[in-house]
Amino acid sequence: MAGEVVVGLLASSLVLITDAGHMLTDAAAIALALVAARLAARPAKGNLTYGLRRVEILSAQTNGLTLWALTVWFAYQGITRLFDPPEVEGWPVLITALAGVGVNLAATWLISRANRTSLNVEGAFQHILNDLFAFIATAIAGLVILVWGWTRADAVAALVVAALMAKGGWGLIRDSWRIFLEAAPRCIDVAAIDADLHAVGSVTEIHDLHVWEVTSGFPALSAHVLVEPGTDCHDRREEISALLNERYGIDHTTLQIDHATEPQIFTPNELTDPESRRP
């Protein structure tokens, strides 16, 4: 990477500098992801009742925001260079880019085999993937400069790289913000859960059904279930939690099972005005 900065400066190629800066942030991103994974593995303690699992999401968000910040900066630089292209040498750009493609292909392949359901790992993967795209774009730019001598290809490649980074960053930010907003995971249909729970025998009502994720791949559910009087709460609870586990893959559930009182109908008037309540 240091070699890239030197060569980039020498070749006065924006694209190579783009990539070098990008690789530095990539290394930082991977380091951050590793640190977050280590922290998240720590057990729960004191007032961290869920442990530090959410730190992974924080790191994924940081990766996304960094990608965006880089996008802005490189887009700005690309545009200025588009209007005023400096002299760029084709060969150094091409050679370094091809070397970069080789390195990044290996890295991408390695990470793609890791557990990508974790948003944290996905963040690091997005960085490396974008890096690979960037190097490919650089190689093409170098080729264009060599063959046709069009020096603006440098700036165009930088802009393409910026666009790719924007897209990668957006995916990370959107997913991590979903989790921060305690949204139900995309793969889980809460309406279907509601219907299924109502369909369980002797369940009269479901209050406060909440489905959310502690961290990616770790959904949690809490609900207050009313069952008919005389039912065995324990059996119902086991049935429901087995259902949730098998059908929806949620094993972190907290179910408060209660006996409903004899059903009573109050019309809205009767609720507020005790005089009008039926005897």
Added chain:
Amino acid sequence: MQERKDAMFSYQFPDGDRRLAFSRQSSFRQWDPPLPSPSPSPSPSPSPMLRSHSFKPYLARSDSTVGMPLLEKSGQKDATWVALMLAAVRGVANGSRPMKRLALMISLNVAYSMIELLLGLFTGRVGLVSDAFHLTFGCGILTFSLFAMGISRKKPDETYTYGYKRLEVLAAFTNALFLLFLSFSLAVEALHAFMQDESEHKHYLIVSAVTNLLVNLLGVWFFRSYARVNIVYWKPEDMNYHSVCLHVLADSIRSAGLILASWFLTLGVENAEVLCLGIVSVAVFMLVLPLFKATGSILLQIAPSNIHPSAFNKCSRQIASLEEVLEVSQARFWELVPGYSIGSISVQVKKGVHEDRILQHVNGLYNDLGIQDLTVQIDYK
């Protein structure tokens, strides 16, 4: 009639029915159209009675800030851009006073940065253009805060079962992140000025800095009740307003620093730029750190900060000391937003125990601590 009266009161709690007192909204799906209008005739058929959901439970906490019981189809999927913009304008016009003030501030900032951008492009002064970009970026973050203020009143729906109040905390966190980034970049700028050792007199930047300062001071005035570093957050809006106030405060400090730096330079003070930028950078950092920590701890699902961790242990032990209780496990607590804490706990009891009493007891204990929303799972061994 008589058997209905018996049925109504067949099952009584010793201290009154506190279950519904803690009960929150019904499952979001259950809001079918209400029962037909009341008539004095005798009871309807039994089957609708089981689904007694079509009215608000008598003691429901329907005025809680979270958990409004109605499901609303959230917006049309195919709203055009114009319709969205109109909806946004209408939202702000009907919004609270802080929303309107923030909208005013953002429009002032945007107008100003547009002018600055155009001036910079026409006169070819890079400093103005980059300042305009920075201002626009800050405006974007403030717009996100405004958006959060508007959306947070939406009722919970299928995907966001806890509603949208968290967005205010997220907006505050984003503001805090931006301010940290600002502080960092000012430090880099100071370092840059130190290494380069050139003091550039950018006169046109002074005019821009003064205008910026005035606009931001207006913003500080609007949100003056939040112009402190350490604030106790009672509700989610507190965090959002605090973050906006710190944002404009930090911007005004930065502008003031720039003005001061150029004045010192005219006085002939060496390294004035480095000094001022450094002080501003440190000031902004110290300003934003408590907010950053508070919003971060909510996003990280850390237990409510207003409750001491030992209190949780104490409650846990109190429950475990009940003779029917074998074990207390999986006690988890977190804050949805400042002022609304949620918990879940699993209690193992001996067989044949009156679990409603335990339920009530546990709910009461934690409610006293301040956990409004507790789900208790009772297991038999």
